[in-house]
Amino acid sequence: MHLLEGNKLTINFGGLTAVSEVDFYVDKGDILGLIGPNGAGKTTLFNLISATLTPKSGTITFKSRNITGVKPYQVCRLGIARTFQTVKIFANMTVLDNVRLAALFGDSKKPSEAEATKAAMDLLEFVGLVGAAGIPARGLTLGNQKRIEVARALASRPELLLLDELMAGLNQTEIAEAMDLVRKIRDRGVTIIMIEHVMKAIMNVCDRIIVLNYGKKIAEGTPQEIANSKIVVEVYLGE
Amino acid sequence: MDLLIKIVIGGLILGGIYSLVSMGLSLQYGVARVLNIAHGEFLMIGAFITFWLQENGVDPLLSILIVGPALFVIGFILYRTVFTSIRLRSPNPGVFESNSLLAAFGFFLIVQNIAVIIWGTIPHSYSYLGGTVSIGGVAFQENRLVAAAFALAVGIIFYIFIARSRTGKAIRAAAQDASTASLMGVNINTTLALCFGFGAAMAGIAGSLISICFPIQTNVMGLGYTVIAIVVVTLGGLGSISGSFIGGLILGIVGSAVSYTKWLGSDLAVASYYVIFILLLLLRPKGLLGK
């Protein structure tokens, strides 16, 4: 049984088909990469999984349960968390509160205030932001704000984490640190799907990769297979 | 049959005014992104300027040529100073919308108070074109038919202007995506201010036309029309000017129909608009032609 499975997912915006009959799956413990040119539908696919959007047709199944059409907060409590392409932290709340919120509301075990605070502090330590706990989130650099997002997503104790362009805008050192972080997250038992444009990261970290173009899935396989795929090379060189 | 003519023509009369008022609000919210709850007060000012002009011998219909530009200038300046300042300080569109809403309500207080000081709170009226015209055997007041015709004409002129002219293109570009439009050479600050000014002008002209047919009152007139405009804009679809035009006509006919229904009466016309509003919000918030 796949942890998460999508079947023939389709969604349109006006006349544009953003995602077209996409099938995909991810197994527990995997790191799945989602790549494709800009506008290919990657974030839209994430939006379908996290219930930000409802598909026109197709189903999404999580742990054998059909979660199509469920509300975003329910998706979170069921065990799927995400970060956002454009960082959506709570700017005027402290770093700690950003994470605490998710621990209090997103965790299906409903921790007490004290437990949530402890869990949040542990997560801040995990991502390396413990020192900034009391600072308003808007005071941090972009790279650190992305770490807040990761800690916040993990605070709801998900089984599946969706990372949307975690490494965009990071320099080489930061990218290496981020790759490390992703591996450590997997080591904690969280399955990951990641959208990325940084090829080095995708190739080194992912077990499997899915390639989208114009809303359709055009290739799927191991990093090796994808690197050698003619179609993928064409699509990327062609742009 | 008589009743049908009463409802339809009566509806078009109401609807013509509603359309004009609502198109103005649609321009202000759809493009300039200000939910101008003072809109009705600009309408009231237009009505009273016409009243004052006609006291001094100016034909009310001609006064539109003064009211329109005057309110355009007021709206333009207001936007270029206050709202542009708010826009530049707002970290995101949501904050701009709330802050401009609050500023608009500040203007609601200011404009209404100025009008009350000048004209007091008693209803004013004057007679103009007091004859009746017969359509299909039913008598209608000449002034109302003329007002409706002018309202529809002005509405159509504005619509063509926005659809065809260069300025209109700039406006539509700014409505779609202000930042991209500015990158392409559209002077955003001026264009948005133009929209706001046009919106105010349309409200003022509608007010002038209303003063021809009905008594006007400084402290109660405005709010009612603002509420109606809000319902029409939602019915037509937020951001669609032609939607507001059509929505205004539809609501006018609904109001007319409700007014003539025995048990309900004209008091409940506005309540019926609100029922439509509730249904829209429950079933189709996008409205008829909304994006």
Added chain:
Amino acid sequence: MDFSKRDWKKAFITAGIPVIILVVLAFFPMYGWQYGITLFNHFLLFVVLSVAWTIFSGTTGYISLATAAFFGIGIYAAALVYPSVGDRYPLFVVVLIGAAASFVLAFIVGAITLRLKGIYFAMFTFGLVLIVRELLYWYEITVEGRRGRIVKFEGNDTIYYYLLAIAAVTILVAYLIKRSKFGLALQSIGENEEAAAHMGVNVTMVKVFTYAVSAFFMGAVGVIMATKWSYVDPGVAFAPMMSFSPVLMAIFGGFGSIYGPVIGAVIFSYIEEILKTGNWSRYYMLIFGTILVVTILFLPSGLVGLIQNVWRRVMGRRRASA
């Protein structure tokens, strides 16, 4: 648990000062200063409305312009259930009835409009006062055949104690919400609603419930004001200005904190008192409107925000020179 000296000091200031103020205010009527009591009644009314408004709109950012509607429902509940002649419930019960009625109306309004973007909510609440008023006029005239109702008049002192109690409860509830995880959720909705939803917050439920809670207090205070005005008809009960004043007061005072709206309410209701009885009464809307626009432009965090900024700068300078 470790209570440092600093914690005790903080607890004393947070809880102690309001309690002291409350005790002082409670003994106020004993001095028999009638004008003072009337003035304070005026203050307390607007403190409740402004703080109640801030509980929802100050945190989530959804601007509600329906305060007058919920206030009016409370007034009308008193008109129906606390008449000057005939059977009636005890005043305390009537307050709860009025508050509950407003709670229900707000819940319905919220359920319809808070699923949608903020602008729909603002638009809908804006017209609500007028619509409820028109409906009630129609009902009273057509169905009941009457113009207005008379509510049993209560003395200044009774009104004072009820208003003081309602104000105290409103402020206490606002404080407790703010400090709770519910308050954290409200704040997150105001910061970034989409993110909050994805972090497990049932945003619609939180918004609707909080909105209803804020309306509860508006309705409660409406019942009491009905006993002061005595004559009630839909026009008296549903006045659009009552939607606008609390907003102005909260904005001016600064809606980031609880004492912001309190300060704004006291200052503005006092200005209103002075203006209404003096030569300037014709200009009060103009003055209020101007202050509102100026506040939006130059004082976005309100008076309290301004004071906090100044305080911070003063503190910073002191530390730097130490």
